[in-house]
Amino acid sequence: MQTRLTKLLDIQYPIIQGGMAAITDAVIASAVSNAGGAGIIGSGGHDAKWVKEQIALARQLTDKTFGVNIVLAAENKDEIIEVVCEERPTFVTFGxxxxxPYIERLKNLGIITIPVVANLKQAKNVEAAGVDAxxxxxxEAGxxxxxxxxxxxxxxxxxxIQIPVIAAGGIADQRGFKAAIAMGAEGVQIGSAFLISEECPAHINVKKxxxxxxxxxxxxxxxxxxxxxxxxxxRFTDDYLALEYSDAPREALKGKMKGVYxxxxxxxxxxxxYIEVGQSLNALTEILPCEQIIQKLVKRI
Ligand SMILES: Cc1cc2nc3c(=O)[nH]c(=O)nc-3n(C[C@H](O)[C@H](O)[C@H](O)COP(=O)(O)O)c2cc1C
Known part of the structure; x- marks a missing residue:
């Protein structure tokens, strides 16, 4: 299936594996890329050295397109961006x-830029800044x-919006994928369904x-x-919600989140x-290799 996204990234299927902090390394990213999608190494929760090593490892594990997710709220974001600029993965996504502020530099280095947005205003702003998709x-997302x-x-x-739009949030089966394409999206980004893949390094208790x-x-x-x-x-969310709706100060709520991921x-x-995961939970029923997850999404399309 061809869309402007498959052409932009030179991939077989218009499916991106979303970056997920601490649990998306070179192994899962290359598995998705080898299966015809675009895998992403998630830099969230890691230092720049780790990101550099994972990019090198992904280059050994696949000759296909993969990207890096940059978490702009991270304290070490500047170091991560330096590594990305040195290593030049095909594309980056931002969360x-x-x-x-980073688009021009990355584009000048030939890196494809794909921000994640949550409303039309943000979409217009990043399009005007020259991003590729x-x-x-x-x-619904996790x-x-x-x-x-x-x-x-x-x-x-x-x-x-004129540039390719990729849909994310709650897409976990073929019907969701088709619905996004029917809406005019030129690809999907999926997190939760890949979280329970065989290759994802998340703890087995979480997958279960x-x-x-x-x-x-x-x-x-x-x-x-x-x-x-x-x-x-x-138990954690019950405690958190009790605190949140007792008008606890913002700092107390932010403090309670520390370390729980x-x-x-x-x-x-x-x-x-805290198990961050999306809302389409009924579709997440078994641990499969990324290749089978992708085949289940695309078969008959
Ligand atoms: C456990 C988890 C961690 C995530 N971490 C990040 C992250 O570090 N950076 C980011 O841009 N998005 C992050 N996301 C969002 C995903 O990249 C993706 O957009 C989202 O999971 C799509 O929705 P879905 O989970 O319903 O498929 C995370 C999502 C999950 C479930």
Whole structure:
């Protein structure tokens, strides 16, 4: 299937594996790329040396296109950007922050730039800054989210934007993929479905918990402080929500979030850690290799 995204990235299928902090290394990224999509090394939670090593490893594991996700809220973002500029992966995506100051430099080095946006204003701003494509991420997604749904965002953004739009948020099966393409998206970015892949280094307890969970197990924390993060309801989220709706100060809420991501994804504590994952939980039923996940998404298209 050809779209402007498959041409831009020179990939077989218009499917990007979303960068996921601490759990998207060269192994999962190259598995997705070798299966015809575009894998991403997630720099979030890592230092610049690790990112450099993972880019080198991905180059050994695949001769196909892969990218790097840059978390602009990270304290070490400048060091990560330096490594990206030295190593020049084919493309970068950006999360959590304003990418515009970095676009010109990356473009001048020939790196394809693909920011993630949550509304039309952001989409217009990054398009005007000269990015090559953009991801619209709806609030069905796992992790840090905006306030519009995937369908509304595509409805609101696509008629006004000229560059390729990639849909993200809640896309976890072939129907979701087809729906995004029917809406005019030229590709999809998927996180949660790849999170439970064989190649993802997330703790096995997390993958099992996600597979056990169903639609109503999804909660959003941080709504009252405009710091929305979606994940699975558990002991930690019950405590957090009790604190949040008792009018606790912003600092207390931010402090309570510290360390809980790694506690879940790296240590496997699925009750006291926070399992960030999207809302389309009923489709996440088994641990499969990335290649099979992609084949299930695209077959008959
Ligand atoms: C566990 C987890 C961690 C994530 N970490 C990041 C990140 O570090 N940077 C980023 O830009 N997006 C991050 N995301 C968002 C994904 O890249 C992707 O856009 C999102 O998962 C798509 O929605 P879905 O989970 O419904 O497929 C994360 C998502 C999840 C589930």
């Amino acid at each position: 959590a922050g304003n990418p515009i 953009l991801v619209t991420e709806g609030m 992790g840090h989210i905006g306030r519009q749904t995937t369908l509304s965002l595509l409805t609101n953004v696509i008629p006004t 918990k996600i597979i056990e969970s169903t639609d109503m197990d999804s909660v959003v924390l941080g709504y009252t402080i405009r710091h929305d993060v979606r994940g699975i309801r558990n 790694n506690k879940a994804f790296l240590d496997g504590d699925v009750e006291n850690g």
